Amino acid sequence: MTRSKFTSQGIKSKHTKKLKKQDYTVFSQKLGYTFKQPDLLQEALTHRSLGFPNNERLEFLGDSVLNCAVSTLLFKRFLLLPEGDLTRLRANFVNQDALHQLASALGIGELILLGDGERKSGGHQRPSILANAMEAIIGAIYLESGFEKVDQVIVALYDPLLKQLDPDVFGKDxxxxxxxxxxxxxxxxxxxxxxxxxxxxxxxxxxxxxxxxxxxxxxxxxxxxxxxxxxxxxxxxxxxxxxxx
Structure with a gap:
């Protein structure tokens, strides 16, 4: 598997922990997207407990991309819903619980790269870490292939939930x-x-x-x-x- 030498920050990665080729292939199939730069995916899966570079900057980017993509998706799907209901739906699609569910379905917990202390304390199962990694992966796809492609990936990830969604009750306690x-x-x-x-x-x-x-x-x-x-x-x-x- 060909690897790029640099991270999204233009810094050569010094991390010794690497994704296995088999893990990369299986994950790409689940995600519905194959990275041209595998090191970009590795960065998205690298927690800050391993030092710098890590996935925090990609997470920042992915958060904005996800909000835009989900807003567009809901706007087009629910033509009669008022702004308040659209906002409620979006909040429940992009919150930690929703992202944790997506990350778990993709098996991100088995791939996340953590420092030894974080892994021993169960970091690979922590919802916040998995949700942040999910956002970082979205940011990485956007950085590599642009909004149109990442939008396609996001729509495919959320489609099963949308098909069963009742907008009148979803997100209400x-x-x-x-x-x-x-x-x-x-x-x-x-x-x-x-x-x-x-x-x-x-x-x-x-x-x-x-x-x-x-x-x-x-x-x-x-x-x-x-x-x-x-x-x-x-x-x-x-x-x-x-x-x-």
Missing amino acids: PKTLLQEYLQSRKVDLPEYSMLLTRGDAHAQIFHVECAIPEFAIRTSGEGTSRRRAEQEAARRAYKLAVVRH
Whole structure:
């Protein structure tokens, strides 16, 4: 595999850790794009724990490219959605959770190049590291092949999610979904009550109940905060309400 000698900064890389040819080939197939400059991909997969050069500058570039591409994609796909809903959808497509899912599907965690300490602490599974690497890869494609090509790659990556997307509910938290559902049926809002807390003060688990008396629905949820517990209880109540009513 031919390698370019320089990084995107025009600096010759001194890193000894390299991608294996087989890994590069498999990843290219999953990504739907083959780098003409394999060292550019390597840079995109190099975490700052290995020193400089690393993927932070490409991440910066990829963040802007991704926002533009996703904005264009949503603008063309959902012709009747107002600006506020488009903004909500975009935020949920480009946030850490979404990028982490894309990175995991591509197997980036197995390829990310980390310093020994970062790898031993589980850095190859850390959502923030994988999400940042995903943005860096997008930045690298843009740098090498321009916006039209990276846009094609981004559309292909997001297409499965878009096909199943309901823009009316995507990105809304469970409590909001439940509230809107009940209001549309002129039913009183749910009642949330604390059932119990357990664990030490610095690591408490909260148990909360969500009740909808008119639908005879009572669900419980737990979480590391009262808010998270309420969201889980609301999620379960919403699923029951939709099925039963």
